[in-house]
Amino acid sequence: MFKVSVVTNLDECRRLWERTFPPQFLTDLWEVRACFQRSFRRPACFIVARDFRGICGLLPLSWIEEVGAYGCFPGETWEGRTWLEQNRIHVGNSFVLESMVKAIPGPYQLRYLLPDGLPPAQEQIVDEIGYHFRPGQYGFDLEAYFREFSHKTAKRLKREIAAFEERGLSWRFDDLADFEHLVRLNVERFGERSYFADRRFTEGMRNLMLLAESRGWLRMTSVLLGGEPAAVDMGCVYGDAYTLVAGGTHAAYPGVAKLINLHHMAYACQERFRLVDFLCGNFSWKEMFHLTPRPLYLMADLTRQPVPVRLPMQGRPAYVG
Secondary structure, three states, X not given: OOEEEXXXXXXHHHHHHHHHOOOOOHHHOHHHHHHHHHHHOOOEEEEEEEEOOEEEEEEEEEEEOOOOEEEEOOOOEEOOEEOOOOEOOEEOOHHHHHHHHHOOOOOEEEEEEOOOOOOOHHHOEEEEEEEEEOHHHHOOOXXXXXXXXXXXXXXXXXXHHHHHHHOOEEEEEOOOOHHHHHHHHHHHHHHHHOHHXXXXXXXXXXXXXXXXXHHOOEEEEEEEEOOEEEEEEEEEEEOXXXXXXXXXXXXXXXXXXXXXXXXXXXXXXXXXXXXXXXXXXXXXXXXXXXXXXXXXXXXXXXOOOOOOEEEEEOOEEEEEO
């Protein structure tokens, strides 16, 4: 037998998280999630199942007020949808999962879930497709990777790169000041649809940059043309994985995104990383570059009615419902 309860105290939520989720991926780290918790300040709501052995299930959620639903902790959003990927549910069996889901005190939309602990494959709902580059498949040799392309396409890509070099291409690495250029380029390109149009997201990503820099994970890459930033990407190296978390490109330089992405792939070959995670997002270049697709999954029920639950928000109790 097991018992399901709801935990809302953030310190206790942290203890549950760190006892339950092994830090395999960047987003498994509480410190990474806390970067966005500090800026969005969502009320935490962790559904925990315990049996005589201890924790047998954990469903870490946050209440997202403007959506009127629970999402994966810490509830950082863009256009009403959470952004962090590789979200986890810790669960011993389907009966425990069913009981925890029933205990969610309102509507929920849980995105970018890893398949561990989800219902059987035939019942799983694909949310979006993420994309990996795996250098080991090519013997950590970018020229071997280029052989995935037709001779004509490979030649065209190399010609585009050479054209940038003729325009005074240079690179700059790990300059924290380039974060501001990244934000500016992204907002100029996407306007109100930019993640960075939301100040909370910008501050969360700035928190992540400072954390990554302090831990030695940060890889800030800037393409300079004529001395001016034409593209800036922010990545984190955690273990043997290189995750590209944010970027911005100048609209006046078509093709510069291909240039910087190929650079990341060359860097991954040089450092012999296990993978480069280019995250989800429906960008045609990811398929064109023969990246490995990786589905992430969705669990949602937006029809149920919220029930009153005491959730701490900004240091004081609040009710949702």
